[in-house]
Amino acid sequence: MLPAAALLLVFLTYPLGLGVWLGFTDARIGRPGIFIGIENYEYLWSDAVFWLSVFNTLLYTISASILKFALGLWLALILNQNLPFKSFFRAIVLLPWVVPTVLSAIAFWWIYDSQFSILSWALQQMGLIDHRINFLGDPENARASVIAANVWRGIPFVAITLLAGLQTIPQSLYEAATLDGASRWQLFRYVTLPLLTPIIAITMTFSVLFTFTDFQLIYVLTRGGPVNATHLMATLSFQRGISGGQLGEGAAIAVAMIPFLLAAILFSYFGLQRRKWQQGGGD
């Protein structure tokens, strides 16, 4: 118990506590701050850029999570069928997850480049557009682009975990339902989906937490630009706290993420509770 407690204390409680404390000081790099109460939070409350980053983070998290769930579930259902080269495809699907985020972000940076974008080039060759798309220079485009990159990176996690969940559903249930007269859609609606909900709850909780705290993709692709249109709370906190040197303010932004994360954890707490049908004896 003691070593575990010590590890938790040193690596979790202390940094978290320090972060929370810094949020109440005016510390800067090279200067230990003094306690200033909630002055940082008062400042952020009236800071439009901060609220923009909150909006961006929610937009980014919600839209990316919905897309990841829908596409990941679809992919899992496909991979759960008896395809030729099944294990090969399953391995391929994991690739975006395996590649270091910074590397794939740099690849996306090229894909979205205003001059050399392969997407613009391909669309131009096909005659679908007549001038290059300004992926990262236009606020709307930039938001959509970073969300797309995040979805690409996040799908494997969702797909593979849901696939694992699908494989725990006994084949005989599908056979019984088929004999009971269920169509393909009804098999999905009445057998697959309800039996998958416990796994969906876990997977999506993690997916939402990862997405909400995302930093690398944005930092490499846009650094929050253009005009803060893609700044997330994590990137804004880094920019203010480290690049800008305002440790106290940066820490306050980071602390402001906690209520959102707590809400997600609470949601998962209730979502992960054993459902009534899961209770009782074994098989």
Add this chain to the structure above:
Amino acid sequence: MASVAIDEVYKSFGAVEILHGVSVNIEDGEFVTLVGPSGCGKSTLLRMIAGLEKISRGQIAIGERVVNNVAPKERDVAMVFQNYALYPHMTVAENMAFSLMLKGVSKPESDAGVRRAAEILGLVPLLARYPRQLSGGQRQRVAMGRAIVRDPAVFLFDEPLSNLDAKLRVQMRAEIKELHQRLKTTTVYVTHDQIEAMTMADKIVVMHDGIVEQIGPPLELYDRPNNLFVASFIGSPAMNLLRGEIATGGSPSFRGAGGISVPLASALSIPNGEPVVLGIRPEHLRLSDDQGIPVIVAVVEPTGSEVQLIGRTAGGEEIVANFRERHSFTPGETIRLTAEPSLIHLFHGETGQRFQTRTDQ
């Protein structure tokens, strides 16, 4: 209700053929068991009737309709699975009502149907529970309830009792049989347990390695097995089988290893010296003072109702005998066992086919 006609059915999985032309006729309202060792193709045949496996060759008809290309849900069959396949996220009532709900039956009508089936099976107090909260026997009953609710033309059972303990199995066996007597729905029941097959069926189909070895009522299979496989498969403890040959000098007899000689019914048309296998059921062996097969007692197992004796002949072959009387044997002693010639079975030494004896006609 409907008859089921299985006509020259073949099944291959890739290059491996596992059913080699099976034909079985099941009458309307009949209880038929498919029995055989694992891998004999009995479950595959059942799944083909259900429509869960494609028919490679041949045809299956339910009632008047050939169902080779009919979807499972259109076949009007209900199946009870070995692991019950209850929907874990639905209550007992929802499990039973599921097929009715998919059919679009109105709620009051479906409730009434579920209630009726639950009453037949004694499930009424359990309707609100989830499968996980039930015991094995209760789950088994829910699986049957789900089948009954649909009032199908044919019930299919795929080894439904093999997950239950011995006592419950005997109880459920009787329940299923009673249910069939009450509903009179055509039933096909797969099992590897010959006792289950014997006790429940109107007709048994013995399968082995993808072919049908014999079809008939339980006692006919017991009294007149067509071949060595059926002889050794049906009956517990199994029929004693001794290898030897026919001697026709004077009155016909069987000569086995270790100098055994067993007198046979006269009027045998088997040539002298023909290799045969002699079969005697354990309960047909009698103690004798001076004649019969000498047997060295190895193990004595008194069960209360009977005494089972395991011994060895001089040729080293094992013999099992059952006695209703309470004899006291000591391991190592030599006793003599005889049997009525009319109760002796003879099989061809090479093909394993039964020699017709007079009592067969």
